[in-house]
Amino acid sequence: MRRLEIKSCIRAAAALALLVCTAGTRAVAEPPAPAVIKIGSLHAASGAYASISMPVYDGLKLWIDRTNADGGAFVKAYGRKIKLQLISYDDQSNPGTAATLINQLITQDHVDLLVGDSGSVLTAVAVPIAREHKMMLFDPTGTGAKFFTHDNPYIALLADPASTIWPKYLADFLINQGVKDGLKKVAILYSTNDFTSTQHEALVGFIKASHAPIDIVFDQGVPTSTSNYTTLIGNIAAASPDAVIELGYVGNDIAFLRNLQDSGQTFRFIFALYPGIETDEIVKNVGAQGIDHVFSYVTAQALDYKPTVGMDVATYRQAFETAYRSQGVAFGFNAIAGYTVGLMIGQTLGAADSLDQLALRRALFAQSGHVRTLDGPFELDATGQQIGEITPLGQLIAHGNTVTNVVVYPPSLATGKPVYTTP
Amino acid sequence: MGRGWRELCLIVLPTVAIAAWAPNLYGNVLLLFNFVLYITLAQGMNAIYGFTGYLPFGYVGFFGAGAYGFAIAAMAGVHPAAALAVAGGAGIALGLILTPLLRLSGAYFAIANLAAAQAVYQVVANPALAPITKGPYGVSLSAVFAPRASYLVAVALMGATMAAIVWLRNGRFGLALMALRDDPVSAASAGVNIVRARTIAWLLSALVASLAGGAFAWQISVFYPETAFDMSISIFAIVFTLFGGAGTLLGPLIGVLLLYGVYNWIGIAVPQYFQLIYGALIVVLVLFLPNGLVSLLTQRGIRVP
């Protein structure tokens, strides 16, 4: 009821009406509502992490712009809509600068909500600072396992599943179905950074723990700066595996898939990490034919969840592309992640009794298991890791210049059967 | 030695006092910490470049070695004070291993040093060493996290480094080094032990960077190899030193205060053109002040401490 009242007040659009409205709906003892809610965040406009950071930043910005166009976000603590102000600094992918700027947001700008930069390296420095200042860190995609401990209540991973969740279905597929289908010799190639190394560790762990008759015939890490895989592909072929799994960053995956195409090598089962995450970017660089029949994760783009809050993927995609078409920022999972962060901030503000950081945490954790965004079901474990937004195994199928990501595992979600290529 | 004491009392002590007091006046302690850190690194760079002419482009190698020395010790349950000693030890050890590089000159030395820093980074970040360094998975030192104490340690280190520069500038040893820089042949014939003098300046410089790395690790507490071996740490230290004026005590200090100050000001005031403006600023400074800020005074015959 109150919500409706507020809405009509704002529609009247008169400052006077607004005043009357707030005065009328809130008890006199309440502190006056702030003119804006300040959201502080960091982004990397340049450097090594720019390509993952900018889509997240743009997604968050888009949510804020939309919310403000709608009169602001509903803040339960004040019982009315309040405009949002985004203060975001560019850390240039430099962790030292990121630390200074995160502290700037907390101590000088006195932001109400704190959002970290993308990726684990830039998020890491913010974790102890947020904790020291007792600020809740809204962590978009920093998945580092070390950030999440039971003694630190001031962090939650919003838009990216924990690294150990990522390869769960891939491993289950290999163990339960791959073996039956004759995928017994597996080759794994991974980039040695936190994100992909952790997935590699988890994958190998799952396979070993299962005691399935899977033989890992090739298992090597390469520096993340590796940009040429031709020789490595030759070496993998020499081990004659049935399945090849490559875990890298976007640039690694593009280079790997292009080199694979150029080399003329084929394997029965090829998995790469990013085709299902940043599908557009991979298609643009590798070509639809280059990822035809390649297996990958299935992320929100292809799962098409029916969200309980915010836009669905198709609508959001259109909005994102309209807003940022000219800026060279690709639509993909990271763009969805940024918008998801915004949605969860909106949910938090709409549920928290006050803007106290622990009240925000309680409100955010209360959403766990009750909200579904375009990114999937939102679920946090006790340490703040994201465990709801799962990544099933999919297979990309090319139709001309476009691709679709067919879910092949787990069976409960499957929309098709895996198709193996004949080498 | 009268001049040395004067510099100590008029420049070093006030700087230390202001830095130690500053957190009471300004809330962004990390920004203050980074100022202190870069003053230390710039002066450490000064010890080797300003007095011997060797420009260690891979200075961050020592910094990272110190950060990881501290982290490995702290994760093993060692007290932070002892972990700092380990950090310094890591820097000295790396310095000793790289001492042969001093046989090179100019760009050769700079590039070889850069390669050495890269090599140390690649060893630390390698998954094969994860049981020791945590490799690519990064370290978390939340057990010893103490922002206040690590800040004060950094301030003390800055004071000690500046005092070392005062000693170099006014003591016989530093004079011998500068003679060596300007004319190795006659300095050698005048009885200066070239190899020993250079090695001492080199190790001093390595020690400073590694202790700074240790303090950084303690302060920042959750980080990855990319953080501790970030090339921009080397570049910043060099830019600040050269912009201020190498071979002096005030030059690098002013260089950091002005240039790192401007860097942060741009980052906070006009984040959308951060990199562009800062890059342009550096180009303009090099072209119009090639010998550093202090050259404005020294050209007029004024002695800069």
Place this chain on the structure above:
Amino acid sequence: MLYHAVLGGLVYGLYFTLVGLGLNLMFGVMRIVNLAHGDVIMLGAYAAWALFTAWAVHPLLAALAILLAFTAIGIPVYYLIVPRLLRARDAEMLSLILFFGLQQIIEAAATIAFGTTERSIPGRVLGHHPVRILGQVLPAAWVWAGAVSAVCVAALYLYLYHSPPGMLTRAVMSNREEAKASGIDVDRVCSLAFGIALALAGIAGVFAPFMLGSVTPAIGPDLNIAAFAVIVIGTLGNPIGTVLGGIIYGVSLMLMQTFLSAWANLLPNLLLIAVLLVRPSGLLGRRVRRA
């Protein structure tokens, strides 16, 4: 596997010769360490990408256009910054900072112009099928990049050793002051070398989208580190020595990828240090050891 690594490394290294060539020419002639070299390569890559995307210009044609355009741009840039820089007390070291500043400007401008997303040119443009050489299969793009690199090295050799401006350039390389004293217009010679150095970097950039898979505005610094390894292992200041450096770099990288892949990037750095300590002037150089 060993044979493939060696042959692949040879061709790959030939490309990295081109990556280092311009950097080495600039250092050899002007004693300038161009930290923005990797970013000039990045600009070349974006130029080729833009030409291909807008008008489907073939990369080889783009390389020609870039050769002319980058040389033409390089000459005024030289006059704008280098003579001023060389008047400084320690110009060789100061150049590191100046070009770091330029690197920042170039990367920032490219980010504003092109965004941060990955860009590439389809591999089919340089040939649909892998090429068989000496019994080993190599990607067509490698062969093209290697061939163009060889042409560039040969052209640079002809320029330096068999053309009048090249002779003057070598005179400046061996001793700038003497060259000046003997009446050579050092700035004219150097500005041309500066332009050529940028053009070589630009041409290396044309093949970057193929050799690296894709490019972003942030690729410069990594390329620069590779280029340093190549030219130091070869011979710092001797452009033709770059060939040796490139090949050693390529072969050792491919061998490491084959036998100890996680450590692959370590070897070039260790080689660089080892070469410098054993032969400080590079494998082909004169002695320049100090003290």
